[in-house]
Amino acid sequence: MEKRQVRVGNQWMYAKDAERALREAMRVQKEQERHAHGEHHLGFWRSYVFSTDHKVIGIQYGFTALLFLLFGFGLMLLMRWQLAFPGQPIPLIGQWLGEANAPGGIMLPEFYNQLGAMHGTIMVFLGIVPLAVGAFGNYIVPLQIGAPDMAFPKLNMASYWCYVPGGLIMLASFFLPGGAANSGWTSYPPLSVVATQGQTWWLIGMFFLISSSLLGSVNFIVTIIQLRARGLTFMRFPFFVWAQFVTSFLLLLAFPPLQAAAVLQLMDRLAGTSFFMPSGLVVSGQILEAAGGGSPLLWQHLFWFLAHPEVYVLILPALGIVAEIIANNTRKPLWGYRAMVYSLIFLGFMSFIVWAHHMFLTGMGTAISAFFQTTTMIISIPSVVILTALFISLWGGSIRFTTPMLFALAFLPMFGIGGLTGLPLGLAAADIHLHDTYYVIGHFHYVVAPGTIFALFAGIYYWFPKITGRMMNERLGKIHFWSSLIFINGVFAPMFIQGLAGISRRLYDGGAQYAHANPAFKTNVFMSVSAWLLLVAQIPFIINFFMSMKRGMKVDSNPWKATTLEWAAAPSPPVPHGNFPEIPVVRRGPYEYSVPDHELDFVPQHAAEREA
Amino acid sequence: MSGHSVEEIKRETRVYLMVFVGLAILTVVTVAVSKLHLTTGPAILVALLIASVKGFLVAGYFMHLLSEKKLIYSVLALTVVFLLVLMLLPLGSAYGGIGG
Amino acid sequence: MEIPYNVEARPDTGLYNAKLGIWLFLASEIMLFGALFSSLVILRTGADSWPHGWEILNVNIATFNTFVLIASSVTVVLAWANLRLGDLAKGRLYLGLTILCGLIFMVVKAFEYGSKFQHHLYPSSSTFLAIYFTLTGLHGLHVLGGLFVFAYLIGPGAKMWATEPARYTNRIEVVGLYWHFVDLVWIFLFPILYLL
Numbered sequence: 001m002e003k004r005q006v007r008v009g010n011q012w013m014y015a016k017d018a019e020r021a022l023r024e025a026m027r028v029q030k031e032q033e034r035h036a037h038g039e040h041h042l043g044f045w046r047s048y049v050f051s052t053d054h055k056v057i058g059i060q061y062g063f064t065a066l067l068f069l070l071f072g073f074g075l076m077l078l079m080r081w082q083l084a085f086p087g088q089p090i091p092l093i094g095q096w097l098g099e100a101n102a103p104g105g106i107m108l109p110e111f112y113n114q115l116g117a118m119h120g121t122i123m124v125f126l127g128i129v130p131l132a133v134g135a136f137g138n139y140i141v142p143l144q145i146g147a148p149d150m151a152f153p154k155l156n157m158a159s160y161w162c163y164v165p166g167g168l169i170m171l172a173s174f175f176l177p178g179g180a181a182n183s184g185w186t187s188y189p190p191l192s193v194v195a196t197q198g199q200t201w202w203l204i205g206m207f208f209l210i211s212s213s214l215l216g217s218v219n220f221i222v223t224i225i226q227l228r229a230r231g232l233t234f235m236r237f238p239f240f241v242w243a244q245f246v247t248s249f250l251l252l253l254a255f256p257p258l259q260a261a262a263v264l265q266l267m268d269r270l271a272g273t274s275f276f277m278p279s280g281l282v283v284s285g286q287i288l289e290a291a292g293g294g295s296p297l298l299w300q301h302l303f304w305f306l307a308h309p310e311v312y313v314l315i316l317p318a319l320g321i322v323a324e325i326i327a328n329n330t331r332k333p334l335w336g337y338r339a340m341v342y343s344l345i346f347l348g349f350m351s352f353i354v355w356a357h358h359m360f361l362t363g364m365g366t367a368i369s370a371f372f373q374t375t376t377m378i379i380s381i382p383s384v385v386i387l388t389a390l391f392i393s394l395w396g397g398s399i400r401f402t403t404p405m406l407f408a409l410a411f412l413p414m415f416g417i418g419g420l421t422g423l424p425l426g427l428a429a430a431d432i433h434l435h436d437t438y439y440v441i442g443h444f445h446y447v448v449a450p451g452t453i454f455a456l457f458a459g460i461y462y463w464f465p466k467i468t469g470r471m472m473n474e475r476l477g478k479i480h481f482w483s484s485l486i487f488i489n490g491v492f493a494p495m496f497i498q499g500l501a502g503i504s505r506r507l508y509d510g511g512a513q514y515a516h517a518n519p520a521f522k523t524n525v526f527m528s529v530s531a532w533l534l535l536v537a538q539i540p541f542i543i544n545f546f547m548s549m550k551r552g553m554k555v556d557s558n559p560w561k562a563t564t565l566e567w568a569a570a571p572s573p574p575v576p577h578g579n580f581p582e583i584p585v586v587r588r589g590p591y592e593y594s595v596p597d598h599e600l601d602f603v604p605q606h607a608a609e610r611e612a
Numbered sequence: 613m614s615g616h617s618v619e620e621i622k623r624e625t626r627v628y629l630m631v632f633v634g635l636a637i638l639t640v641v642t643v644a645v646s647k648l649h650l651t652t653g654p655a656i657l658v659a660l661l662i663a664s665v666k667g668f669l670v671a672g673y674f675m676h677l678l679s680e681k682k683l684i685y686s687v688l689a690l691t692v693v694f695l696l697v698l699m700l701l702p703l704g705s706a707y708g709g710i711g712g
Numbered sequence: 713m714e715i716p717y718n719v720e721a722r723p724d725t726g727l728y729n730a731k732l733g734i735w736l737f738l739a740s741e742i743m744l745f746g747a748l749f750s751s752l753v754i755l756r757t758g759a760d761s762w763p764h765g766w767e768i769l770n771v772n773i774a775t776f777n778t779f780v781l782i783a784s785s786v787t788v789v790l791a792w793a794n795l796r797l798g799d800l801a802k803g804r805l806y807l808g809l810t811i812l813c814g815l816i817f818m819v820v821k822a823f824e825y826g827s828k829f830q831h832h833l834y835p836s837s838s839t840f841l842a843i844y845f846t847l848t849g850l851h852g853l854h855v856l857g858g859l860f861v862f863a864y865l866i867g868p869g870a871k872m873w874a875t876e877p878a879r880y881t882n883r884i885e886v887v888g889l890y891w892h893f894v895d896l897v898w899i900f901l902f903p904i905l906y907l908l
Binding site: 153218273 | 747
């Protein structure tokens with residue numbers, strides 16, 4: 001039989017194989033034609049549960065993350081009772097918490113610690129990042145770059161289905177003997193190594209979550225680089241795409257050391273190793289049976305190597321969302337787009353070399369402290385550049401005060417406060433006084449809560465019409481906005497005073513025993529009331545969200561009259577398979593608003609010149 | 613897919629086999645050197661040097677890094693920078709602090 | 713709806729999607745193993761005393777395993793070369809040899825661990841053993857993962873050759889890259905743990 005080889009496409013094959021392959025190819029092509037005419041049915045499970053479509057996965061992430069955010073918020077509301085009225089039985093809910101957590105409705109310190117550790121963990125890893133990256137990133141990025149889906153749809157599905165078990169493990173840990181993890185979201189050894197069972201589950205949960213994140217970040221980077229439409233050069237990306245791109249690199253390269261650290265801590269807890277356990281430890285009066293010779297600082301280095309870039313993962317997508325909404329609602333291009341992009345890249349890089357500013361008080365040498373202090377001061381520069389550019393973008397704009405724009409506008413000063421209050425923390429000398437006080441809690445919550453979460457709200461109001469084809473109600477939106485803005489400041493602003501007065505964080509009684517800080521301690525009542533009112537303020541949002549899905553005003557593909565591809569080139573909602581009726585070709589930058597000599601005040605990125 | 617000719621692929625195969633021989637030899641060398649029981653400093657240096665050469669061969673030829681695209685180089689270069697940061701900076705924190 | 717550049721390279725980057733994807737994944741793996749190596753360095757420099765690897769571990773058995781793993785790297789790249797030449801049979805043969813080498817590696821490793829446990833040498837016995845078991849254990853899990861993927865590709869996954877041979881060949885290239893990386897980690901692990 002002939003061994004003759006023929007070339008089929010760019011592949012060498014034996015002739016008989018080529019013949020068979022050709023017949024197969026014709027069969028496959030016929031099947032694909034049937035696909036193109038929508039003649040395949042995937043069934044309920046493959047369409048809505050194990051879907052590989054980025055839009056479905058984005059919605060899955062969105063719902064799951066919002067539920068976790070609400071739950072994490074609930075944990076904090078419980079804590080706030082204890083802080084305002086330490087030792088008092090919790091009304092209504094107290095009886096349901098169980099004897100192990102709150103006998104007689106009075107919260108035990110052990111339970112308070114669980115709430116604290118899990119509030120942080122859930123908000124950061126199960127709430128904000130899945131919402132900002134998993135939901136918004138997954139849904140919007142392929143649309144904004146003119147792609148039919150993500151590069152690896154099955155990997156995308158796997159990523160979501162790694163996230164869910166990780167989250168469920170975290171939730172389930174509350175029901176273990178000893179309850180959930182209680183050594184802070186930072187899980188410092190030696191405490192975390194000798195802590196109750198919940199900590200093991202925390203580590204296993206983190207393993208799942210980190211895996212989910214890694215799969216996702218690979219997908220985002222490949223998608224953005226490889227699947228962008230023709231004509232979409234890097235400097236024509238919407239700023240949101242740039243933000244997700246840099247964020248994905250942070251996740252890709254910073255998470256693995258925490259993965260490694262989690263393995264090491266699991267080994268310490270389960271296999272009796274002493275990676276983090278120093279020699280000669282005495283726990284509850286008993287000498288600990290371990291080899292010793294380990295380093296608690298090793299955990300801190302590995303943890304913060306991730307956790308610092310992680311906070312930029314929390315803020316970058318938010319900056320992206322705010323940028324989109326500001327450009328759209330000022331009817332002007334963003335001011336300083338190039339500077340903002342270079343700042344993003346510089347920020348991403350710097351975020352890897354500032355981590356030990358969380359460790360100034362560990363007894364590190366002055367040389368290394370000076371190094372990290374310097375890099376920390378430097379990293380504030382790109383953030384300021386981006387924030388300033390966004391402020392300047394408002395100048396001379398024709399501002400539409402829609403609900404998304406209100407949240408985006410509020411983000412600017414809120415993020416400003418958060419960022420500025422970070423500066424004394426980044427200076428090693430000032431940090432001696434402020435480390436581990438409420439000042440720190442105030443600082444990072446300002447960045448994440450009236451910062452990132454407001455930006456995420458803005459994104460929900462902004463992109464809801466694209467996802468559902470209906471608008472959310474403006475009046476409910478404004479009620480949601482103003483009440484949230486007022487109460488969220490009520491919760492967090494006094495924390496700076498409390499921290500400066502010397503009240504430490506993670507105290508089960510909120511600092512009641514510190515006589516010198518007593519005036520500051522008393523503000524706990526005001527702050528807790530603000531927090532509970534903040535919960536009430538979310539009710540109009542929740543009602544609006546579900547009501548608008550069914551009864552919101554129907555809109556066409558581009559109700560905001562935006563220039564970016566998700567609005568201008570795809571219907572609302574987008575075409576189920578493939579997003580676009582025809583794949584767009586990009587011809588200009590992302591923010592061509594108010595271009596002179598044009599009839600309309602916006603020119604879509606892909607519009608041919610004569611249509612403008 | 614590279615779309616190389618049959619001759620080129622056969623030539624690459626010869627390279628792979630030569631690399632294999634090189635790796636085998638270097639393995640023997642590194643074990644032999646360890647039997648000399650050098651002091652810690654030189655021992656680490658030599659071991660890492662030989663490992664780096666072996667690594668270069670695997671990465672350069674088996675993984676085709678020597679003929680890879682610029683984008684891959686950039687990603688790897690960035691990664692190596694952060695790897696060095698992770699390896700070196702924590703060591704710096706062990707010196708000059710309280711208790712020396 | 714076809715995802716573009718799954719098989720043919722995108723002109724400006726010169727890469728197909730999975731090639732870029734696997735290198736990004738390997739970058740994250742560099743950080744993962746790098747973190748463990750960093751931990752080793754920190755623990756070793758901070759320790760009062762640290763044993764020589766050869767005092768505790770079996771150098772000969774690990775040297776043998778090093779040859780085995782290097783050989784498996786050769787076989788997988790030869791598999792890819794043969795697939796590019798259009799020879800599925802030879803490609804599967806070399807894939808099979810790769811799997812065989814990987815299995816030998818794991819069996820030898822099992823013996824190695826078993827012998828340690830028999831002499832009551834556990835991860836908890838000392839920090840050296842702790843990092844030894846963790847590093848080699850994680851590496852071993854990566855070998856195992858690779859073997860699962862190879863088993864799929866040599867078996868049910870090979871059906872793709874009939875309809876999309878180029879895409880199948882790409883898959884072998886991509887898994888091959890992962891496998892070479894696993895070999896690369898061992899190339900550093902072996903001297904650092906056993907020979908110093």
